[in-house]
Amino acid sequence: MKRLTSVLASAFAVILLFGCTANEQAGQETKKKAKETAGEQVLRLNNENEPTSFDPPIGFNNVSWQALNNLMEGLTRLGADHEPEAASAEKWNISDDGKTYTFTIRDDAKWSNGDPLTAGDFEYAWKRLLDPKTGSSAAFLGYFIEGGEAFNSGKGSKDDVKVKAVDEKTLKVTLESPQQSFLSIVANPAFFPVPQKIAEDNPKWHEEAATFVGNGPFKLAEWKHDESFTMVKSDTYWDRDTVKLDKVTWAMVDDRNTDYQMFESNELDTAYVPAEMSEKLMGSDEVKVFDQAGLYFYRFNVNKEPFQNEKIRKAFAMAVDQQEIVDYVTKNGEKPARGFVSPGIKGPNGKDFREEGGDLLKYNADEAKQLLEKGMKEENYEKLPAVTLTYSTKPEHKKMAEAVQQKLKSTLGVDVKLANMEWNTFLEEQKALKFQFSQSSFLADYADPINFLESFQTGNAMNRTGWGNSEYDELIKAAKNEADEEKRTELLHQAEELLFEGMPIIPIHFYNQVHLEKENVKGIVRHPVGYIELKWAEKTS
Numbered sequence: 001m002k003r004l005t006s007v008l009a010s011a012f013a014v015i016l017l018f019g020c021t022a023n024e025q026a027g028q029e030t031k032k033k034a035k036e037t038a039g040e041q042v043l044r045l046n047n048e049n050e051p052t053s054f055d056p057p058i059g060f061n062n063v064s065w066q067a068l069n070n071l072m073e074g075l076t077r078l079g080a081d082h083e084p085e086a087a088s089a090e091k092w093n094i095s096d097d098g099k100t101y102t103f104t105i106r107d108d109a110k111w112s113n114g115d116p117l118t119a120g121d122f123e124y125a126w127k128r129l130l131d132p133k134t135g136s137s138a139a140f141l142g143y144f145i146e147g148g149e150a151f152n153s154g155k156g157s158k159d160d161v162k163v164k165a166v167d168e169k170t171l172k173v174t175l176e177s178p179q180q181s182f183l184s185i186v187a188n189p190a191f192f193p194v195p196q197k198i199a200e201d202n203p204k205w206h207e208e209a210a211t212f213v214g215n216g217p218f219k220l221a222e223w224k225h226d227e228s229f230t231m232v233k234s235d236t237y238w239d240r241d242t243v244k245l246d247k248v249t250w251a252m253v254d255d256r257n258t259d260y261q262m263f264e265s266n267e268l269d270t271a272y273v274p275a276e277m278s279e280k281l282m283g284s285d286e287v288k289v290f291d292q293a294g295l296y297f298y299r300f301n302v303n304k305e306p307f308q309n310e311k312i313r314k315a316f317a318m319a320v321d322q323q324e325i326v327d328y329v330t331k332n333g334e335k336p337a338r339g340f341v342s343p344g345i346k347g348p349n350g351k352d353f354r355e356e357g358g359d360l361l362k363y364n365a366d367e368a369k370q371l372l373e374k375g376m377k378e379e380n381y382e383k384l385p386a387v388t389l390t391y392s393t394k395p396e397h398k399k400m401a402e403a404v405q406q407k408l409k410s411t412l413g414v415d416v417k418l419a420n421m422e423w424n425t426f427l428e429e430q431k432a433l434k435f436q437f438s439q440s441s442f443l444a445d446y447a448d449p450i451n452f453l454e455s456f457q458t459g460n461a462m463n464r465t466g467w468g469n470s471e472y473d474e475l476i477k478a479a480k481n482e483a484d485e486e487k488r489t490e491l492l493h494q495a496e497e498l499l500f501e502g503m504p505i506i507p508i509h510f511y512n513q514v515h516l517e518k519e520n521v522k523g524i525v526r527h528p529v530g531y532i533e534l535k536w537a538e539k540t541s
Contacts, residue, residue, distance in 0.1 A: 040246040041539045044269045047250040047258050048320060049423050050226045053355040055206040056192040057136035062530060065189040067250060069531040071214040071231060075103050076183050080525050080536060084183040086115060098178030104259040110236040111195050112219040119165035126163045127195035137461045138190035140444060140454060146174045177481045184446040204314040217243045217535045244538035254394055263516055271516040278331040290513035293342045293444035298506040303466040304436045305385045311375030312502040318363055318368035319411040320404055320506055329403045332514045337507035338362060339371040340496055341452045348485035353449050357493050360500040365411045372412055388417045391439035392426040401439060430464050443530035449492045450479055456499055469506035495497060
């Protein structure tokens with residue numbers, strides 16, 4: 001343990017020195033942008049990285065949907081209590097069998113260019129989400145819609161997808177089976193509308209502030225790629241009287257120590273708590289802790305040696321001590337992850353799904369060594385093939401990778417090489433299954449265990465491990481079609497157990513959201529499903 005602490009302390013010293021130097025210019029630029037007009041409410045945030053895309057089905061990640069959730073709006077929006085409420089749709093009717101929803105779009109719902117928002121914009125967007133040509137990682141969310149999976153998998157047509165604009169303001173959707181979470185699901189940015197006329201005229205409409213069109217509380221005023229972007233209060237938003245902020249500026253500083261320094265120097269109104277400062281800061285009035293449904297984990301590529309062997313995967317997983325990592329590396333009060341579904345999701349009996357499922361993985365050095373030996377014998381390995389752990393370039397990912405590297409060495413005697421890569425490139429390479437062993441994370445799109453588990457179906461775009469199990473696929477399919485909630489929950493517990501029998505992953509810790517906020521900032525809502533809500537935020541003088 002002393003060795004781990006020493007290594008991390010040295011790493012932190014180097015990171016801090018580099019972060020201060022490399023981000024000095026970014027901090028100066030943010031200072032310039034932070035000059036506020038008298039009387040304006042300007043909130044200053046840090047997005048850390050360049051958004052992948054502001055095209056809703058493509059920007060399916062944290063660095064895109066944080067802003068996108070405030071630039072656009074779906075039929076519903078999650079309220080301050082994290083429950084869905086009326087948004088672009090003012091009302092809806094649900095059929096007696098629970099499968100057909102008829103939404104009525106508000107008459108005063110408009111795009112930021114003044115065009116009316118129509119039901120056709122939703123039909124176009126949802127079918128585009130499911131179109132295999134779009135290549136959206138979020139397409140699986142639309143499989144609840146009748147005909148959605150068939151269209152996305154190339155076995156059906158767009159016309160068979162049961163989403164229909166009945167008229168300018170009426171959208172009718174038929175589901176494969178009743179879904180309790182559907183109104184929450186359609187609040188997700190993947191289901192935001194797309195302005196059909198503009199998108200067809202200019203396929204790159206979402207790439208620049210000058211051409212971007214949204215329908216949310218804010219509109220995109222400026223986008224300096226890889227540097228910053230700025231949103232201003234929308235004058236066409238149907239509920240604009242509720243919005244108190246005049247402007248939101250977003251820096252792109254990916255070093256969290258620099259992020260903290262910018263908060264201290266009043267260049268940012270919110271910041272992350274660096275792990276090295278957590279013990280000092282956690283009692284501060286400026287620290288806010290929010291729930292978050294998701295986890296940090298590692299993926300094995302089961303198509304690359306030596307991880308084609310299940311026993312070797314389990315050996316690596318059992319050799320990592322999750323409790324040690326949250327105590328000595330992250331240090332932000334996270335819970336160690338010994339399953340994949342986060343705590344806090346209640347089943348029909350009122351019990352927590354994670355508590356019912358129990359621990360599916362535990363640190364066990366002796367068993368890990370035995371499994372590695374057995375796995376190597378099965379593969380006729382005299383020496384384990386070289387192993388490289390790849391992570392995206394960020395100090396906290398590096399610290400985590402170094403801790404895992406050291407633990408695998410001390411427990412199994414395995415030398416693991418480390419490699420890092422810029423985020424957007426890393427993401428594309430991981431999707432293409434080019435990594436052997438890589439860092440990852442999952443943030444829930446809606447509060448339901450199936451959202452966590454459906455990603456590991458065979459061939460799912462979110463799987464990124466090459467692992468597949470026909471029994472697992474059938475359990476997920478059955479759960480999606482099961483109307484009895486207790487039976488459905490049992491199917492999902494069985495699926496999670498199968499996932500851990502196959503062990504294509506190593507879970508590390510469940511997320512929470514720990515943020516510093518200036519005392520004059522009020523009303524920021526951070527949903528457990530991962531995106532930020534600024535509609536009700538304000539900044540007092």
